[in-house]
Each structure stands twice: as structure tokens, then as C-alpha cells.
Amino acid sequence: MIRVELPAHLRTLARVGREVQVRVDGDVTLRSVLDELERQYPALKGTIRDHVTFQRRAFLRFFACQEDWSHQAPDAPLPPEVASGREPLLIVGAIAGG
Amino acid sequence: MSDVRVLVGTRKGAFILTSDGKRDKWEIDGPHFAGWEIYHLKGSPADPNRIYASQSSGWFGQVMPRSNDGGKTWETMDNKFVYDGVPGTHQWYDGTAHPWEFKRVWHLEPSLTDPDTVYAGIEDAALFRSTDGGKSWEELSGLRKHGSGPRWQPGAGGMCLHTILLDPSNARRMYIAISAAGAFRTDDGGASWTPINRGLHSQYIPDPNAEVGHCVHHVAMHKSRPHVLFMQKHWDVMRSDNAGDSWTEVSGNLPTDFGFVIDVHAHEPQTIYVVPIKSDSEHFVPDGKLRVFRSRTGGNEWEPLTKGLPQSNCYVNILRDAMAVDSLDPCGVYFGTTGGQVYASSNAGDEWKPIVHDLPAVLSIEVQTLA
Numbered sequence: 001m002i003r004v005e006l007p008a009h010l011r012t013l014a015r016v017g018r019e020v021q022v023r024v025d026g027d028v029t030l031r032s033v034l035d036e037l038e039r040q041y042p043a044l045k046g047t048i049r050d051h052v053t054f055q056r057r058a059f060l061r062f063f064a065c066q067e068d069w070s071h072q073a074p075d076a077p078l079p080p081e082v083a084s085g086r087e088p089l090l091i092v093g094a095i096a097g098g
Numbered sequence: 099m100s101d102v103r104v105l106v107g108t109r110k111g112a113f114i115l116t117s118d119g120k121r122d123k124w125e126i127d128g129p130h131f132a133g134w135e136i137y138h139l140k141g142s143p144a145d146p147n148r149i150y151a152s153q154s155s156g157w158f159g160q161v162m163p164r165s166n167d168g169g170k171t172w173e174t175m176d177n178k179f180v181y182d183g184v185p186g187t188h189q190w191y192d193g194t195a196h197p198w199e200f201k202r203v204w205h206l207e208p209s210l211t212d213p214d215t216v217y218a219g220i221e222d223a224a225l226f227r228s229t230d231g232g233k234s235w236e237e238l239s240g241l242r243k244h245g246s247g248p249r250w251q252p253g254a255g256g257m258c259l260h261t262i263l264l265d266p267s268n269a270r271r272m273y274i275a276i277s278a279a280g281a282f283r284t285d286d287g288g289a290s291w292t293p294i295n296r297g298l299h300s301q302y303i304p305d306p307n308a309e310v311g312h313c314v315h316h317v318a319m320h321k322s323r324p325h326v327l328f329m330q331k332h333w334d335v336m337r338s339d340n341a342g343d344s345w346t347e348v349s350g351n352l353p354t355d356f357g358f359v360i361d362v363h364a365h366e367p368q369t370i371y372v373v374p375i376k377s378d379s380e381h382f383v384p385d386g387k388l389r390v391f392r393s394r395t396g397g398n399e400w401e402p403l404t405k406g407l408p409q410s411n412c413y414v415n416i417l418r419d420a421m422a423v424d425s426l427d428p429c430g431v432y433f434g435t436t437g438g439q440v441y442a443s444s445n446a447g448d449e450w451k452p453i454v455h456d457l458p459a460v461l462s463i464e465v466q467t468l469a
Contacts, residue, residue, distance in 0.1 A: 007157070009133060009134070009155065009157070009158055010158060012132075013158075013161060013174065042174075043161070043174040045177065045178070046159055046160065046161075046177045046178060047158040047159055047161065047177075048158075051177075051178045051180065052180055057157065057158065057159060059156055059157040060157060060158075093157045093158075094157065
């Protein structure tokens, strides 16, 4: 299972805890993980990436194994540690006041 | 006796304030959607327990909650607002062409007769409609594709469609307003639109009398006379007696005619309310005094209403969707401030008191009068 850690507001929206688990058949990529995440939790559609372009929302970042994956291609394989569930994929809101 | 439910949208969540018909003691429920901007929430006239809300965030975009039990519980509906066809461009602040991009929902207007039909005014300016209770949205693109669309430009708050008025006597007619394009009317259910800005005069645009480009802040009507419209423009309070075909200024003796809100008494179609704001560069009430101004003559002759409102050291603003009335007798009038106060008058504005005074900045107020 792939572990995905969500920011607080998205946990509330999806009515889940800090971390959710999704099963991905095939390549484990940002696209496949987010597709499955949105399938399991439809309330998250449009809140992480645009409905139409699938671009990451500007104030969100993706981290995996202490690396910034925000600018990686959506079909690039995520690290084996994420694919095996040893490490989570982190979805992080940009730090800003207000 | 009827009850009153006040729906408050704020910068950091929604609050629901309830009272009986005396409007003396209030219960405060919230925050709902804590931490999110709630630009607007409004109940269906056909089913008051059906409430639609606009929940948004700079981080996570747009979310569309809906309640079927008067705001006790909420479910998340469709948040996919996709412009019809190739969106094209409008003017940016500097006059250059800028692509249409969805940012947020500013205003929700439920149908007068069908709880599952609701209109959404969005930024960048367009009108959407759902006929399945918010499960899906389609653009009424005749508005945005009106020939003037490429000349529309944003106001300081963004290029928002913020006002939607449904004509209770003619289901095919509605009015909308956009900052900063102006007001528009449809007489065919939203298929085609006519700019209704004749008589508006705006010094801040190259042609002060242009067909479009005016920064309309809000428009109000009384249900018994839907052809009479009252407008708070960027500067100037305006009135139309012919469904927007032409406008005349009715600012009269107001201390300043800049402002955002305007509303009409529930039972007196000639009685209107505004809250003058000092200027477009100083968005707070003048002289440190929070004063609602009432005209009983449809404009021009205004009286300040101050009893119960702070008359010194007050520097709040009242945003465009943050005033509403109930339909009790005497009429209740309500408004919210950027300082987080919600003021109510249970006697048509003669006296005021705060229902609650330490909320986040208030973005919108709607009132439901419940049988």
C-alpha cells in the first residue's frame, strides 16, 4: 500500500486522519497515486491539482524520501521506498501567514 | 412565530446565527469549514434547509458544500467549473490580454422555485448553473461570449461576477453584475445578454460613459417591483426604473457615495439602505463613524442611522454581499463588517445592536425567515 500524508485542511475535507493508504496497480507515480487518492476520496478532486490540466496547485508541494518531487514529471516512478510503503508521499501546503 | 437564520461567510469559516421572531437572543453556531474563506452561502427559497456554500482557499482551491438540513451537516458537491469552449482573453490591470482562469465562486443564487437549481457567479467573471443540486455545473456562456468580453477588466478584488438577481415575475429574466465590466440582463433565461450600463459615469476609465468597464459593486431589487434596480457603484448610488435600460444617480445628500452594499426594505420597495465608505483609497467608514444611511424615497434623500452603532474610532468596511434583510414585520436589517461584527436592527434600521462582534472578517450575510 502507498502511504500518503495530507495537510490538515484536506484531512478535514476527506474526513480522514493524517495519513491515508491507497493501492496502485502498475507503476507507482505521482499521477497514479493522485488518481487513486481522488478515486477513493472524491472530495479531494481539484484541491491538489487542477481538474482539467492536472497541474499541481501552486501553493502545494510534493515530497518523498526527503526530496522535492513538486517539479518531477507526473509519470516518473516514485522512489522504491514510497512504492513499498516504507516511506510516505508527503503533500504539503506552502507555509504562509494569514 | 417565525424564526430567523443568518448565514455568515467570513475569511476563516461560516457561522449560522439563529433567533426567534423577536430577534433579541441569538445562538451562534460555527465555525463551519474552519480556516477556509467562505465567500457566500445562501439557502433555497423553495427549500430553506437546502443551503449552498462557496468554500475556497489559496492553497486548495474551490470546494462546494451543500446542506440539506439547514446547515447542521454538509456534503461536498462538484467543484469543477470549466469554461465553455476556448476561454479566450479579457483585459488585465495594465490593459494587456489575459486568459480567463477560474479562481473562486463569489456568489450563489438558488432558484426561486427549484431547490436543485442554483446559479454561481465566479472569478474570472462567468455565470454557471447547476440543475442537479450542485452535482455538476455548466457555464451559461452567452454572457462571457457577449462581444464585450475581451474588454472586461478586473477590479482590485479580481474580475468577479458578484451579483445575481432573479426576476420573480419573469423566469426568463435575470440580472448580473461584474467588477469591472458592469451590469447585464438576460430576457431569455441566460442564452443572450445585454449590457445595461447607460447612465453610469466612471471617471476612472478612458471613456467614462462606455458600454462596459464600470465597477459595479452591488445591485438590489424589491421582489414586488423587479424592474426597479438600485446600484452601489464604485462611486455613485444609482437607480433604474426600466430594468436597467438607463440609470440616474440618487446619491443625493450622502456624505460620500463610495461604498459596497445596497439593499431594499422587505415591505417598502422605496426604502433602501447603503453604508457609505470614505473613498476607493481608504476602505473604511468616514470620520470613524459607522453609519447606515436609509432613504425612504428610493434615493436622493438620505438619513443617517446611528443608534447602537459605534460613532467614534471605527474603521471597518462592509463588503458587497454583507447586508441582507429578513421578511418579518418590522423588517430586520443585518450587516457584517471586516472587523468581524454582525449588526442587526429589528426595526428597519432605527436601532442596532451587534449579534456577535468578534468573528473573522465578514464576507457575506444572508438571512432566512423561517415559518
